[in-house]
């Protein structure tokens with residue numbers, strides 16, 4: 621966010637609040653010779669959400685993609701559509717105020733919720749989303765599930 625007075629790219633947010641479907645931020649220019657304060661507004665409903673992938677790439681948040689991922693993990697398990705829908709709804713509520721979210725965070729959220737519903741679906745989902753650093757991580761996960 622550039623300072624509108626001196627175009628300095630460095631500003632800091634001194635106050636942030638939400639009102640009437642917008643986020644209002646008080647900012648202060650960090651340029652010593654300027655230091656002016658100004659306010660920015662950002663409409664919440666017009667915010668496009670992005671996911672940040674493991675390699676740092678960004679792409680628009682795609683609800684359907686997450687939904688399909690969960691569906692696939694739940695294949696042939698006795699899990700109702702409503703339960704899957706609930707996970708996705710909770711996820712959306714959880715990230716409502718975020719402009720960017722790491723895919724890792726989305727994966728963790730889904731895993732946490734799947735774990736409560738179905739262990740097999742959880743393992744399937746985890747094996748795709750969780751980043752197994754080495755074999756020990758996977759062993760830990762298997763142990764966690766068995767307990």
Ligand SMILES: [Zn+2]
Nearest residue numbers: 623626649654
């Ligand atoms: Zn300035």
